[in-house]
Amino acid sequence: MADNGSSSTSAVLSLNKFSNLECKNLHDYLRTRPQNILEKLYNHPTICLAVYRELPELARQYVIRILFVEQPVPQAVVASWGSQAFSKEHVYVSKVLSELSVWQEASIPGGLLGWILSPTFKKNLKITLLGGGKPWSMSSALDTDNKARDVAFLDSYSLERWECVLHYMVGSQQQEGISADAVRILLHAGLMKRDEEDGSPVITRQGFQFLLLDRHAQVWHFILQYLDTVEQRGLDLVECLTFLFQLSFSTLGKDYSTEGMSQGLLVFLQHLREFGLVYQRKRKAGRFYPTRLAINITSSAANKSAPVLDDDTHKGYIVVETNYRVYAYTDSNLQVALISLFTELMYRFPNLVVGVITRESVRQALRGGITADQIIGYLKQHAHEQMLQDSRNPLPPTVVDQIKLWELERNRLTYQEGVLYSQFLSQADYNVLKEYAQTNGHLIWSHKEKRTLVINKCAHDDVKKFWKRYSKGS
Secondary structure, eight states: OEEEEEEEOOOOOOOOOOOOOOOOOHHHHHTTSOHHHHHHHTTSHHHHHHHHHTSOHHHHHHHHHHTTOOSOEEHHHHHHTSOGGGHHHHHHHHHHHHHTTSEEEEEETTTEEEEEEOHHHHHHHHHHHHOOSOOOGGGOOOOOOTTOOOHHHHHHHHHHHHHHHHHHHHTOSOOTTOOHHHHHHHHHTTSEEEOTTTOOEEEOHHHHHHHHSOHHHHHHHHHHHHHTTTGGGTOOHHHHHHHHHHHHTSOTTOOEEOTTOOHHHHHHHHHHHHHTSEEOSSTTOSEEEEOHHHHTTTSOTTOTTSOOOGGGSOOOOEEEOTTSEEEEOOOOHHHHHHHTTTSEEEEEETTEEEEEOOHHHHHHHHHTTOOHHHHHHHHHHTBOGGGGGSSSOSSOHHHHHHHHHHHHHHHTOOOOOEEEEEOOSSHHHHHHHHHHHHHTTOEEEEETTTTEEEEEGGGHHHHHHHHHHHHHHO
16 A cells, blocks of 8 residues: 555535624623623713613613612512513513623522612612712813814714725725724724735625624724723723713714823724724814714614714615626715625726626635625615615526525535545455544545545544554554
């Protein structure tokens, strides 16, 4: 038997599996924080109010009913406040309140268990509801700003700054203004990765999912990834979180003072300025303006009362024809860059872009980690009103099927490194080695007539040792 020592590939029907983008809401993030961090956060009334207003409605009812009760309330009594038909909801909100350390179990004389609010949370929630406490340092009185900025300017500024990040992700030519620090956050979040060939950042599957989110969800996810790195920057996580919550209660169009801010908060403010969450005319200016991105940052996506930018409202602009032509009625460079991720652009007019979906353009998107379902989902999400007349099939079925087929064509093979064994002296030797490799899960491929085996490269040393023992004994 000859061990050729060459690498071999084996074809296996398998689909590549990628992890999906995990987007956390406010509660999902806070429940992963250590108990001591939550205790420090709840020392600030603004955070208690932000947590309270994002609780499920039933949980808010429980908190209000026991807010002024000084002794534990029996758990059976709390459960009786709702109908038995909603017992699942009761169990769910009880779990949420416990995970957020809003309330905790306490023993009652007689062996019963009760619920009592966390003392720190109770004290500071009362302050927000009844008044009192210390005023925000950033709400200090300021002289009239001779160059005051209105809401329209702040909306335009925040949109421009945020789109700098998105432009960089899609690799468009309009990439000015993004810092190396923001790039590190994108890489840390897994939204981009280093290209294997030239090392330049390229968008990932999770990054494309990120681009499909609404702007509020994008900003919140990005800031969470930033908060994961604050301690590496020498900043205080609790201080930064507290400042974010304070911004969410600020007034759009009003300026606030930087007087009394620590050096760490001033650094954090500059980072928020870069991402478009605040506007500051210059670094040493003693005032700043929160933008709509900062004010809405802790608001739930289900909160329909939260103001939104006009740009965030859905406007269908894509028409897809059966000949794979894509017509995008847009003048947005960002939307054009997004379409170019999976199409070959042909023509560009002032308010229209024409492209075509080809095998190569789809394969290029697949190589970047974008899936066929994501491409189809994006086209459906931004389909023109004319295409939505048929609600069941807004896209031509032939185009949808072909995109999926191109993905299957690429994913039908996976490659596994192995070692080739051939030139066995007898059929018996071949059978013995094949049986050993197969029994131990080392066999990748075999050919009986040619007496050829492909063994997993990781098991090569083990198989060689077995063969030496077998050869000596025979």
